[in-house]
Amino acid sequence: MKHNVLHIKNVSKHFDGVKAVDGFSLEINQGEIICITGGNGAGKTTLFNLITGFEKVDEGSIIFKEQDVTKYSPTLRARTGISRLFQTPRIFNHLTVFENILAAAPNHPGEKMENYLLFKFRKIRNAENEIRKKALDLLEFCNLSDKKNEFASHLSFGQKKLLGLAMLLMNDAELLLLDEIYSGVNKNMIEKINELLLKLSKTGKTFLIIEHRIKEIQKICNRILFMEQGKMSFSPLAISQQKTSNNQYPITNTQLLTQNNSLTIENLSVAYNTNTILNNINIELHEGEVLGIIGENGCGKSTLLKSVYSLLKSKSGKITYKETDITKLPPYDKQKTGIAFCLQGGLIFPELSVYEHFRLVSENQDEYSTAFNYFPELKEFLKKRAGNLSGGQRQMLSLSMLLLQNNNAGVWMLDEPTAGLSADNVLITLNFLHEVKKRNKISIIIVEHNYDFIFKMIDTCLIIKNGTNTEKYNSTEFLEPNFLQNNLYT
Numbered sequence: 001m002k003h004n005v006l007h008i009k010n011v012s013k014h015f016d017g018v019k020a021v022d023g024f025s026l027e028i029n030q031g032e033i034i035c036i037t038g039g040n041g042a043g044k045t046t047l048f049n050l051i052t053g054f055e056k057v058d059e060g061s062i063i064f065k066e067q068d069v070t071k072y073s074p075t076l077r078a079r080t081g082i083s084r085l086f087q088t089p090r091i092f093n094h095l096t097v098f099e100n101i102l103a104a105a106p107n108h109p110g111e112k113m114e115n116y117l118l119f120k121f122r123k124i125r126n127a128e129n130e131i132r133k134k135a136l137d138l139l140e141f142c143n144l145s146d147k148k149n150e151f152a153s154h155l156s157f158g159q160k161k162l163l164g165l166a167m168l169l170m171n172d173a174e175l176l177l178l179d180e181i182y183s184g185v186n187k188n189m190i191e192k193i194n195e196l197l198l199k200l201s202k203t204g205k206t207f208l209i210i211e212h213r214i215k216e217i218q219k220i221c222n223r224i225l226f227m228e229q230g231k232m233s234f235s236p237l238a239i240s241q242q243k244t245s246n247n248q249y250p251i252t253n254t255q256l257l258t259q260n261n262s263l264t265i266e267n268l269s270v271a272y273n274t275n276t277i278l279n280n281i282n283i284e285l286h287e288g289e290v291l292g293i294i295g296e297n298g299c300g301k302s303t304l305l306k307s308v309y310s311l312l313k314s315k316s317g318k319i320t321y322k323e324t325d326i327t328k329l330p331p332y333d334k335q336k337t338g339i340a341f342c343l344q345g346g347l348i349f350p351e352l353s354v355y356e357h358f359r360l361v362s363e364n365q366d367e368y369s370t371a372f373n374y375f376p377e378l379k380e381f382l383k384k385r386a387g388n389l390s391g392g393q394r395q396m397l398s399l400s401m402l403l404l405q406n407n408n409a410g411v412w413m414l415d416e417p418t419a420g421l422s423a424d425n426v427l428i429t430l431n432f433l434h435e436v437k438k439r440n441k442i443s444i445i446i447v448e449h450n451y452d453f454i455f456k457m458i459d460t461c462l463i464i465k466n467g468t469n470t471e472k473y474n475s476t477e478f479l480e481p482n483f484l485q486n487n488l489y490t
Helices: 044-052 074-080 097-103 113-117 121-141 157-170 187-202 236-248 301-308 331-337 354-361 365-374 376-381 391-405 423-440 451-457 483-487
Strands: 004-015 018-029 033-037 059-064 082-085 175-179 206-210 223-228 231-233 261-272 275-286 290-294 316-321 339-342 411-415 443-447 460-465
Touching: 004 044, 004 206, 018 044, 018 059, 018 206, 018 231, 033 044, 033 187, 044 074, 044 082, 044 175, 044 206, 074 082, 082 157, 097 121, 097 157, 121 157, 157 175, 157 187, 187 206, 261 301, 261 443, 275 301, 275 443, 275 460, 290 301, 290 451, 301 411, 301 443, 331 339, 339 391, 354 365, 354 391, 365 376, 365 391, 365 423, 376 391, 391 423, 423 443, 423 451
Parallel strands: 033 206, 033 223, 082 175, 175 206, 290 443, 290 460, 339 411, 411 443
Antiparallel strands: 004 018, 004 059, 223 231, 261 275, 261 316
16 A cells, blocks of 8 residues: 655745745655646745655645655755655766766675775675665666766757656655756657656655646646645636646747848867767858757757857867858957847846846846836736746746847757746747847847647748758748647657
8 A cells, every 4th residue: 555655734834925936735656747837936846845855844734655844955855755856957068977876876895985994895885886776777777877987067958858857766765856857858859758757656766746737747647736826726617727728829920031141150060078069060040040959959959059059069060150250259349249148947046036037137226127028927026035036937038138138139049948838938938039020120049849829920930950050941840730740749
């Protein structure tokens, strides 16, 4: 008989007088997969912070395996059996994949000085062998065996999530909290993740997952719960709306582009050590064009944007912006030239308020109203620490800063702009980008796995496969029902 693993009793948390979590209660049994969904700012991430001890509970209690852990530190809760995978995986980029998993092993005898003083070398060696064997098993289980000796920084975003999951399993966690596990992940990777989670649940692992992509998560969940204003909502209508809204984005792609080239990429190649990721990429971006770049996880989409912005050094090739060679310019000079880049997950300072973030990019407070017109939610949180914002609200902040900082930008590059956004805020982002393009006549390059979103927004599309790119497809072609199946998954 499966026993109760987690019992949340009337938990509440206040921030500056605002109830982020308000009298929340939930019971989860061993082996269950539970999904919590809801709008951005509903309190989902705050709830995770309370369960894992990153935030202190104001009211209520948290019981894990019949033990009150309400006042436990995050470290003690992890040792008890509660582990968390963040929306952006916390991994060691300069260690190999195998070393990352080894680093997650708890209670290693070799970490205790007493074992050396008492000459317990055999105990240390045996433990080391067992840990390495377990790490190799997890590599195979998470489909990362071929990445064993690669630096973690070279993995795709989806592969980093698999690595993060392997590290949680190395820690022998019984309750795994996964925040936006599908964010930035394509269809094939989602299927792999679902298969892994189902296998693990059958072994007794228990999952609590925050996810907006209900169509995919409902295939494996025992229950889907809707959270609103810090409370549990049992409205079937609310969940039904969340399920179907992804198909209701209006088509906003319009032919504003000219034949003048804004950005030209010629024969661009990028390698990590001896491993070539991109090989002879060629792209012409016209003024006013919105170009979508799609492909499997690990194909080099984010690598392409980072190399264009000089965050990664290219092996060869040429990048031209408005007939000026900008290949060797550093990022800050490319920004001054007119190239703007919004990294996946955004870039914020947790200790600064929303207002202070705006001040970093513009001291003209009259310009802030422009951002509030698109994201009115941020106006309510001007004094709030960015670290206390939800993942979706942070993404809104990043896009707002991009708008304020780059009024004269000619090219925007966006890496997964809808990651962590609820269906309603995906629609707001769609309208935001459409209006920005129309008013400023800028060109936009978007890397995105939410194909329902991107195909409504873009004018043209190209696919990266085997390190190189296809020719551009126009809207007549990529809106065909079998486009992805015939061109991406073959």
